[in-house]
Amino acid sequence: MTTTLRVNEWHYSCDPVLEQSLVVSDSFVSGVGMWQTELSAGYQELGQALVEMGEATEEDWAIDAPVFNVANYIAGALMNSAYPAPKVFSHGPKSVVFNWANERENAYLTISAECVSALVSSPERIKFRFDVSTIDLVDPSRLFPAMTSAQLGEPVVTRDGSLDVLLQSIP
């Protein structure tokens, strides 16, 4: 069930009352709606970090414009697929590394202007590795369920950001 909150428009009525009209939110009863607040905060933070790196002048902090564009594109695809927001693990002028960590494993996405590399590793071994050029990466959202499947070792069902349907990825 979709719930849409709307507020009536600004107007002057007979008594001196002003009423504000605004769409406050659309929320879904399903899990997606509840995720969105947390997701939004994480990605706001990531977006701001990318802006600061993109605008920095010091060589140690700055990332090149093509890297900035690709990193934003990948992050947008992650967000649209309701993937947890990554942290920025490291960066340099030519690349940014996104990271998701839990007790057992780490997942890394190394993003450069020409290439995206995905890596899932545990303390014992590398469990998943995948490289793709940015030209061939038409739909980044498909990459991340595959990474999650590799992390969990079992099929993963995720929400497709472009459609309101669920996809299953099998390692």
Next chain:
Amino acid sequence: MSLWKPLSGRVGLVASAPTTPSAISVPSLYREAWGADPHGFQQAPNALMVAMAQGRKGNLNATCTVAPNRVDFGLSPVNQPSMGSEPKLNLIDDSTVFHSELLRIINELGTGAIKVPDQFDRAALFVQFASIEPNVMEANRAISATIPERYRPKLTNEEAFVLQVNLPRAIPQHDDVRVNFLTKWSVEQFQVFSLAVQAGGFQGGASAQAGMLAPRIQSFLGACITFDCSLASVAKTGLLDRERRAATFLEGLRLVSNALVESGLNFKGFSNVNTTH
């Protein structure tokens, strides 16, 4: 008796390649699309947040939003001034104007009159129709009547009904392009929240409520039919050209028209009858 009307429409483009976030100016896009300056504009502090411009196009609310990796041009009903009466959920009265505005946006995206970077090449069309009903049983009756017989369940007082079907297909003249065509039949709850403030604004005082009147909330139950047509796959690699982009949108509009007819709903403007759903 059910009174079906359009509720909202959206012509969207999704990026299939990285773009330069600063290349898109939301107010400029709004002006190109709707022919006037927006009434309101909210800038996004970074590319992972949404920027939005909104205003009026005739008797419709018009918006232009730029979200991560997508651009959308939206139409929705205008909320008429309530003059202190109960909040109301408005629908779009004139389906002809609604259809012609959607078609105009699609055509102008096709000709390049609305300048969106080429990386935004995946077309997505969203159109929603609704009938406001007094209770769950009436809403279920209204929605059941529009569901084709081969899908139609027997409903009585079940709540939160949703049925969604996707029929992917290739588009005419471009069989290398496949689209998903989603139809969703549902009963939705809408809440209209009205905040009133006395003219002159906050007059001071210790209470945070000084100058504010009690908010009013009114709930509405709507039987809704929602159509979502978006690009599924393209046989060729590389960015989709404008011709195929426009063809995807036009096919979506045609499929919506056909589906409405099959649902027993006739809206002026949506009158193209061709193949069944």
